[in-house]
Amino acid sequence: GLGLGLGLSLLCRYLQNLSEDDQREAQALFDKYGYNVFLSDRLPLDRSCHLIHSHADYPSALCSHGFYSEDLPSIGVVLIYLNEALSIIKRAMRSIIDRTPKHLLKEIILVDDNSSEENLKGDLDMYVKSLEQEDPSLSIKRVRHNVSYGLSHARASGWRAATADVVAILDAHIEVHELWAEPLLTQIKADRTVVTSPVFDKVNFDDLTVIPYQPASHAFDWALWCMYESFSDEYYKLKDGSLPGKSPSVMGILVAERKYLGEIGLLDEGMKVYGGENVELGIRVWTCGGSIEVVPCSKIAHIERAHKPYMPDLSKAMKRNALRVAEVWMDEYKHNSSTTKIMTPFLWNTNHGIDIGDISERKKLRERLNCKPFKWYLENVYPKLDPLTDLVAYGGMRNLDADRCIDQGPVPGHTPIAYNCYYYGPQVSKASGCQD
Template identity: 55%
Template sequence: MVSYRCLLKTYSSQLPSLSVILIFMNEALSIILRAITSIINRTPSRLLKEIILVDDFSSNEELKAYLEEKIKLYNQKYPGLLKIIRHTERKGLAQARNAGREAATADVVAILDAHIEVNVGWAEPILARIQEDRTVIVSPVFDNIRFDTFELTKYELAVDGFNWELWCRYDPLPKAWIDLHDVTAPVKSPSIMGILAANRLFLGEIGSLDGGMLVYGGENVELSLRVWQCGGRIEVLPCCRVAHLERHHKPYALDLSLVLKRNALRVAEIWMDEYKDMVYFAWNIPLQNSGIDYGDISSRMALRGKLKCQSFDWYLKNVYPILKPIHNIVGYGRLKNSLDENVCLDQGPISDNTPIMYHCHEYNTQNVYYHLTGEFYVGPLIAEAYTDDRCLTDPGYGEKAMLKPCSKAAKNNLHIYWDFKPVSDVILKDRAQGAAGSRGKTRAALLSPSMNRVPSIARGIQGRAVINRATKRCLEMKKDTSGVYRLVLQTCTSQVWTIQYTVRNWGSN
């Protein structure tokens, strides 16, 4: 699985020493033993100083006395090589990793999951690169081991990135690296996936991992932003490959969504400056009074000041330009029609490109983003250079609205721009144009009796008509023959929509 070019590389005989840290919580004992065995067999003994196991308060019985016996057997053959740290309460992934780093004594720490197997020659590229530059945090290339068959699948080289929910993903290789024509060269990466190696002292100097990140998720992005913004760099090493065991479920919790939201907000508040709004938008969280306690961040803000870190704007421009912020979102969340507030606008099946009305839920297929310029994005917020968000579109014929890639739709002059107006403005305009015989009537007379049922909407805070600027048709609902509301484009009536959250009092006057 390692490139033949990597196998031809030679390294100094005076490389730094290595501490390997394995984190586990209710891992299968056999998996932990496989990880230990692969590390011992595939790491030169002159480089491997210790393997430190960190047990984040496992409850599995086999991980207690039986594991201790296994450690004794290893240490009989390799004296003093294995150590174990046991938490007396569950502290989460970040604090478990910190405990391992604090106990380590080698020059370099490799912080790994316990459900991995390292490949031949994995350690030398790490140690050589960190010897060259102590401020580099490095990540291996991952391969995948299926949990049910243990079949190994080779993954292609990619860089590690993240979306606006701060959830990790793979991004394309940068052109600057491709132009080197050297498949063994380190690759500049915006982020790490979680497994990492670093100079032990440097990692401590920049604050290790943020112990305020709870349970699991987001700690990799937090460290990545801190490294880049505070004077370090992150690279993926093509000649270092580690196989990661795909697991059927995460051991910490079946549903991590609340923790992931909380951790994402903590990262945003510490490191993302004015761009933190994008995280709130992506998770559909109100900008004010979110109701989410992301913990005390004063010590991390003080660390940022002490290290004289760069801004997140600098990070976007210099490290991660393909992640695109959106500056003109004025409304976001669930879009509901007053005829039935139990259903929400939904992107519907991707293949159909047709939005629908569907029972309201919390998944991001019902995320809606209204722009000051008039576009409605529907579905997960993407905001990337190479992938389009999908815009609500009036095709100009028929009753069905469509979802089209925004940049292509704009280029092809499709009807993607909408007014989101107080319904009173729409009705008054229509009636003023068509009521030549009604000039003597008062404004109150024009509004009654049909508008008497929505006096608060007539004042125009949230209840608004959705009108296509080009076709002048409204997005509305009507019942089909089965009594279910469906989305239609038609001549405007008095139907109104509300959007869940607004940005900085937009629409309040």
Template identity: 50%
Template sequence: RKSFRTVIFAVLIIMRISCVKSLFPVLSVAVVFLYMSSVKWEIQTQEKHELKFKKKIAEENSLKEKNEKKPAKKLFPNSYLFKQWTVELSEDDQRKAEDLFQKYGYNAFLSDQLPLDRELPDTRDHRCIGREYPHNLPTLSVVLIYLDEALSVIQRAICSIINRTPAVFIHILLQICSFSFRAEPLLARIQAERTLVLSPVFDSVNYYDLQVTKYLASAHGFDWALWCIYVGFPQKWYDQNDSSQPGKSPSVMGILVVDRLFFGEIGTLDGGMEVYGGENVELGIRVWLCGGSIEIVPCSKIAHIERAHKPYMPDLRNVMKRNALRVAEVWMDEYKINVNIAWGLPIQNHGIDIGDVSERKKLREKLHCKPFKWYLENVYPELNPMHLLGYGVLINDLQTRLCLDKGPFEENTPILYPCHFMESQVISLLPSLLCIFKLNRCLIDPGSGRFPELSWSLLGKMLILVCFQGQAIQNRETKRCLEISADQTGKYEKNVFLQDCRNQHWKIQNIIQDL
């Protein structure tokens, strides 16, 4: 187009030079008309290009905006992390978050984005705030072990300890687990009584969003399987109406403060324990039996991440069982059979290697420790010994591969199920009662209908084991028996029935007393 205008100007100049005066005006008008036409055409063409370009940009922006607003596909709908943590993440970030969750058992992806010195809410009792403590408190060595922890969690824990503990009290800072606490309330109690073992109150850090959930002060206990549970303080703690005061506890859940010399005197931790579980219960029992005591200190708080799973061992039952049996063998005297019962093991010859306990038994003799009966009567009376006639799975002689099972939890009807010898099939046999162990649901004859029920309440008519092992299970009032039936093909149904007795026999796995 530029060259076309150049030609027109050249023609005009030549015409002017050639003195073609008669034709110049006419030709000049024609040339000018051509020039103006070319300019108009150029403008129209430019406008078309600009309009096309704007339309393209608008389409690209619209598509970009649409893509940005479109949520990413949910890649892990069944993940325990994403069931609780409902944020919008790209697919790449979802993969990173899920990989880290499987590796650590908590939301390490989110942890890596949080500041190392993040603020935590002060969930202590209001009476703790501003309380004064002695200035000459002992120094503190922080020694906590961690395993498979995200680096950001470890770094945040270190920052938390340093920021919340006056530097004058920190003597040694070793390997750190995910926690933070106030040192002064604990140190003041240790200074007052060196034989105390203390624990702060735990607040829970959610594994999915790392937010803090306040927990109320409670004592630390355990069941006969030695799984840790929260229990109430002695009544006199509640009578004082001051929830900021320390309270006595039967055990400790693993994070503790203790005088270093006293800890050595009573034998530190049992080095024969493996991996996880039981070592804290063993310490709690030993402290009480051998001259010390345990307290929970509400004015000291810990924010502790509770993992969704232990990445180093998904199933802890076998190692917990082994450690529990070791504790029972050393410390529980005649009450150790309750641990066997809790795990569904024979009272004699359970067949599990608990390691050498000779040195721990010598330690008990050396320290002149009290018997376990004293602990049950004076420290933890809530841990009632189980006075059972028998326990374990219950099998009908007609089908020895099937066991009585509690069935779906939301239902109250027991069923037959292939024997797996785990919790839902472990029956405890008391005089006149058959109960699913640990769940406290007992087998009853409701008085009508064909099916027995598992009831939380014992207002129904209980099934009574008649005579000896290997006999019928009969309700003496209704005269109906617990029995199984086969269908027309000879295959046994999953249901168990209450019906007229047909001389069917049942056996329970372990017998404690003759029936």
């Protein structure tokens, strides 16, 4: 069989035009990687016609080629991966080289978190060598872990290898658009304490087509699971969709001044496997004196995989990491840290039985940076996150006959509506998984 569920989407959109042997190969690759590697291997590495969208969505001339200064900080791009498809990594590198001004791109750093795929060794080395011969001035560095440490540690390894003024820490399953770097570097040049994020376009895992996404802030629920939310009302009153918007958090991909990122504590390398490190960074940046912006004029296309490579069940690691964030940063609000999407809802208690690791250094970091309390963050940065004070019960209101739940209606008005039951957030919030 060719698989069920998400695998059927692959069959419907792509496999039906292949021979039976090719269908088997394509399905096996999809099951292994979570996206259509069979197709990726057959697409050009510089598929610019699929990626370069008009900036006409943004009414201001700020997104035009002529606006950005030539005098911008240099950038180093970190690509982290674990058993990524070789053609996907090649395409990411090709897009970065082709669509980043040569005088700005100082280095590309590949961080392999202990992949087992053989072609990510010799074959990738050969491709890197060809790129170095093409442009001897570009530094391409390799960092290989002999143990799989997880996303947070891998990102930190890339940062340590970087020497550029600004570091962009990206997933390897991306392709950058034209003008992706200049808007981010412009913001960072103006304020070294701002951590920036591009807008992510979605690359379908089955047919690898690019679906443009509108700019939105990167938020999270009390489970520390990522979701999109609208910018503030004040932002939309400016009526200029090219302007950067303040965001409570980042979704994993981030661009920041290299030295500043180190000064504020980089990433929490006590996180294991996957999840939580991006929210921890968001809370830390804001409460410790910095800010986070989503920059609409910068766009990156990101594959949303059907399944992730780290382990079959990520829920335990994500729950552990969420508890770690809550204990270090959330003060009295750590009681709200209910991992509703990850596992059965629970309220914080000291007998949860989960080893969250040593957090003493992270607590010392918070004290040394003289960071504001989490209450300040809720009131000034993320007022949309309901503090759940005086909580008696938690859940949804369900009509058993219709199998629908009461939900938040669309703006304006938010008139309650019946909607498919969706227990971890309102259906209008555009909930989305974190980047990986």
